[in-house]
Amino acid sequence: MPLTAIKDNSGKIFKYVLIDSSDSAVEIHPHGATITSWVAGGKQRLFLSKKAILDGSKPIRGGIPLVFPQFGPGKLKQHGFARDTVWELLGYKDQSDGVKAKFLLSENSSTLGSLWPYKFRLVYTILLSQSSLKLSFELKNTDQNPFSFTTLFHTYFVTSDIENVRVNNLEQTIYDDKIEKSVDNKETSDAIRFTKSVDRVYKNTVDELKVTISNDESILITKKNLNDIVLWNPWAEIAKGMSDFGDEEYKTMFCAEAGSVSTPIELQPGNDWECHMQLTLQ
Numbered sequence: 001m002p003l004t005a006i007k008d009n010s011g012k013i014f015k016y017v018l019i020d021s022s023d024s025a026v027e028i029h030p031h032g033a034t035i036t037s038w039v040a041g042g043k044q045r046l047f048l049s050k051k052a053i054l055d056g057s058k059p060i061r062g063g064i065p066l067v068f069p070q071f072g073p074g075k076l077k078q079h080g081f082a083r084d085t086v087w088e089l090l091g092y093k094d095q096s097d098g099v100k101a102k103f104l105l106s107e108n109s110s111t112l113g114s115l116w117p118y119k120f121r122l123v124y125t126i127l128l129s130q131s132s133l134k135l136s137f138e139l140k141n142t143d144q145n146p147f148s149f150t151t152l153f154h155t156y157f158v159t160s161d162i163e164n165v166r167v168n169n170l171e172q173t174i175y176d177d178k179i180e181k182s183v184d185n186k187e188t189s190d191a192i193r194f195t196k197s198v199d200r201v202y203k204n205t206v207d208e209l210k211v212t213i214s215n216d217e218s219i220l221i222t223k224k225n226l227n228d229i230v231l232w233n234p235w236a237e238i239a240k241g242m243s244d245f246g247d248e249e250y251k252t253m254f255c256a257e258a259g260s261v262s263t264p265i266e267l268q269p270g271n272d273w274e275c276h277m278q279l280t281l282q
Contacts, residue, residue: 002092016028020099020130024129025037030087032060032066033066038064041131045157046158048063049244061244069082069147075116087104089104098129099129103126119142120143122137131280133278136277150264153277157213157254162233166212169208169210172188178200179200191212194231194233201230201262209256225273225274226260229257233253
């Protein structure tokens with residue numbers, strides 16, 4: 001069976017495990033539909049903090065949390081409600097190009113009471129194959145009013161040493177720097193490195209981004225209908241102030257996140273919107 005539900009002591013589903021015939025695997029928590037593990041090529045590819053809270057009381061620190069309908073602070077709580085709302089499993093399928101699982105989030109008493117009073121249907125598809133992980137959103141506005149949103153695949157990658165990490169294909173791209181509190185900077189480096197706290201939104205980026213994890217290991221991020229890339233690493237001082245993140249864990253992780261966050265998307269009643277992100281081992 002390609003998908004297995006793992007239950008806790010109370011009989012409640014704690015996580016789903018999706019396994020491809022090649023033994024690639026992902027683990028997905030119903031809480032936020034957060035992918036907390038992606039094993040491919042015999043290695044773990046995602047970072048999950050040793051202090052991550054997995055009981056549903058707060059968003060999971062690591063893996064791939066889902067940001068919707070708000071990126072960052074605003075009227076809603078930080079990064080919106082999708083990452084700490086329980087999603088419904090719609091089903092799974094073993095097919096020629098991998099194994100697929102679908103999850104659903106729609107309006108409920110919690111979302112309607114969160115200052116975002118709209119009806120919607122958001123289907124999240126996870127397609128796992130031997131060397132890639134493809135994630136897709138299909139969003140429908142089922143409300144009588146238009147709504148605006150921002151969204152992001154908040155991807156935490158794991159590395160043995162942050163000094164080895166390089167992010168390519170962003171040279172000449174315009175970015176906002178939240179640490180420096182500056183906007184519309186132009187990237188001059190052809191290989192971005194993490195040597196201090198980084199919190200940047202790169203706007204209107206190319207749809208392929210190469211991320212070097214180590215000297216002999218890289219991942220290609222391919223995106224569609226997602227305009228932006230967010231790079232983040234808290235570094236030492238910010239890490240010390242995070243209760244669900246180890247003081248030294250910044251050395252073994254970084255975020256390279258595909259999303260549409262710099263300009264809100266407006267969706268009219270009855271209309272659909274979709275996006276895709278694929279991670280491929282190189």
